[in-house]
Amino acid sequence: MVQNKPLLKKPPLPLLVAAALLFVGGGILSFWVAARRGQLARTLPAGANAIPADALMVVALSSDEAQWRRLRQFGTEATQAQFDQLLVQWRDRLLAEQNLTFARDIQPWVGPEITLAVLPDTAPAADLPPSLPAPELALRSNVVMVLPIADANRAQSDLGERLGQAEQAEDAPYRGVTLQQLEGQADAPLYAAVLSAETALLSPQLPLLKRAIDAYRGGESLVNRPGVGKAFEQLTETRPLARFYVDVPALAETVAANADPPIAPSRLRAFQTPRGLVGAVAVKNRGVALQGVSWLEPGAQTFATGNQADQMPQRLPTGTLLAVSGGDFQQFWEDFQAGEQFSALFPLQADEVALGLQSATGLSLEENLLPWMAGEFAVGVLSPPAGPSDTPPLPNPALVLMVKASDREAATATFEQLDAVMTSRYRFAVDTVDMGGVPVTRWTAPFDSLVMAYGWLEGDVAFFTVGQGIADLVAPSPGRRLAENNLFQATTGEAPRPNNGHFFANLEALSEAENNLLLPPLPQEGLLGSEAIEAIGVTATVLSDRQVRYDMTAILKRGDRPADLPSPDADPAEP
Known part of the structure; x- marks a missing residue:
């Protein structure tokens, strides 16, 4: 008996198309997510998928010995020796006590970079904040070293033999990974795990090694940390040293907990906002360059957008010793007042500055100055001009402040009020002189002990100077501009244009400057002293309302060709 088959109703064509698109789209989306995760893993430091997401700090160091040799050629004989000693101390810090050396046991097979991750302490000391390691111990005990394997055969012959002799740290593998304990001279052992043919791990703490395995097996890793991958993608350096x-x-929080004397909470406010920082350090022909990207994690706080700083390097003279510029003084002051970003590191508080100004002049910063200062600005400490050769030089502040006025009429009214204050309260002589077609008002103290001046440059730029002969250096325009200075070009030339402002310090000239009241004594010796560093430049560029890029370059003095670093077994050199 033949049964009639029920008729199957065909779904409408649009539904079939939608289903097909959904199927194909879902496959594409899955493929994109997988590919994107793989791309991020390649963009991030080596082994990022084995680094827990709550890592406090991650440093990926190049294993290219030639790059480190290039870095070692900079500096004086003394600073080169100090840097070499530092490298020797840290080169085998985790390894030497286990009878391992980097050159013999790791370098022949390791990939292009080695990643060190500092993780939260599993057993913090009682006097430290929860989950944070003591800084001086972090790189010794709270670190996981991720070693990418570039030559599996060589790794097997070099490290594999040592692992074959090692005891298992536990009876059973952890999540399919064998944990091994390397015995050495140290009281604490070093634990090792091979995750795959491409990745190995080392750590002095077994719990941290397990946490890295958890991240690798699908747990929350650095790859999943919001903003990290996007920030690393913004870095353009192709051959980083680190x-x-x-x-x-x-x-x-770690720094504050161990600071002596303690850091005031107001100065920490800027750094307590959930944010991250990534960067790349590279060796250049004349020194070292750092490119960094800072970002805010999801939340209400955002960065003020806009990159409006482009004039001030043209306004300051080439003899500028120290300069800070920005795109909007009102925004800068708002951040400074709120303790936002790096303004929290300034030695003065915003309230102290405002109160001091009001006490000295009777003017309110909020009411009399800020309303017309919504424009680009710069503060510079200049090289004081030479005085008469037959008289001893007098101390000279050599300070200049420039602001592009957003309301010239209001600014003029403020200067007129200041004229009256300087005459009536301080008995300064007030007169106006012509400097190359620019009217400049001078305030001269009794006995000519101090001269201050102000005026207007082209483009509604107001300037104010403190010091004898300083106005002549900026009005009507510098004879030679800071933008033409070789050191300024070398330290800021690679930064984006336009940007949000610069910081520049000519350390070599600063160390030789005389009679400047505003310059504190600079460290002459050491790795961070002026004998090794010629100049430093930092440029900030706002990428979006959640990302800021920083470009920093240090011009270093070049020393003699470095010799090979001593082997771990060599006796320490005589100081």
Whole structure:
């Protein structure tokens, strides 16, 4: 008996198309997510998928010995020796006590970079904040080293033999990974795990090694940390000596907990906002360059957008010793007042500055100055001009402040009020002189002990100077501009244009400057002293309302060709 088959109703064509698109789209989406995760893993430091997401700091160091040799050629004989000693101390810090050396046991097979991740302490000391390691111990005990394997055969012959002799740390593998304990001269052992043919791990703490395995097996890793991958993608350096990631609030808390004297809470406010920082350090022909990207994690706080700083390097003279510029003084003051970003590191507080101004002049910063200062600005400490050769030189502040006025009429009214204050309260002589077609008003103290001046440059730029002969250096325009200075070009030339402002310090000239009242004594010796560093430049560029890029370059003095670093077994050199 033949049964009639029920008729199957065909779905409408649009539904079939939608289903097909959904199927294909879902496959594409899955493929994109997988590919994107793989792309991020390649963009991030090596082994990022084995680094737990709550890492406090991650540093990926190049294993290219030639790059480190290039870095070692900079500096004086003394600073080169100090840097070499530092490298020797850290080269085998985790390894030497286990009878391992980097050159013999790791370098022949390791990939292009080695990643060190500092993780939260599993057993913090009682006097430290929870989950944060003591800084001086972090790179010794709270670190996981991720070693990418570039030559599996060589790794097997070099490290594999040592692992074959090692005991298992536990009876059973952890999540399919064998944990091994390397015995050495140290009281604490070193634990090792091979995750795959491409990745191995080392750590002095077994719990941290397990946490890295958890991240690798699908747990929350650095790859999943919001903003990290996008920030690393913004870095354009192709041959970094080192790359890094910092959890800024956690690092600030660590520093604050161990600072002596304690850091005031108001100065830490800027660093407690959930934010991260990544960067790349590279060796250049004349020194070292750092490119960094800072970002805010999801939340209400955002960065003020806009890159309006482009004039001030043309306004300051080439003899500028120290300069800070920005795109909007009102925004700068708002951040300074709120303790936002790096203004929290300034030695003065915003309230102290405002109160001091009001006490000295009777003017309110909020009411009399800020309303017309919504424009680009710069503060510079200049090289004082030479005085008469037959008289001893007098101390000279050599200070200049420039602001592009957003309301010239209001600014003029403020200057007129200041004229009256300087005459009536301080008995300064007030007169106006012509400097190359620019009317300049001078305030001269009794006995000519101090001269201050102000005027207007082209484009509604107001300037104010403190010091004898300083107005002549900026009005009507510098004879030679800071933008033409070789050191300024070398330290800021690679930064984006336009940008949000610069910081520039000519350390070599600063160390030789005389009679400047505003310059504190500079460290002459050491790795960070003026005998090794010629100049430093930093440029900030706002990428979006959640990302800021920083470009920093240090011009270093070049020393003699470095010799090979001593082997771990060599006796320490005589100081």
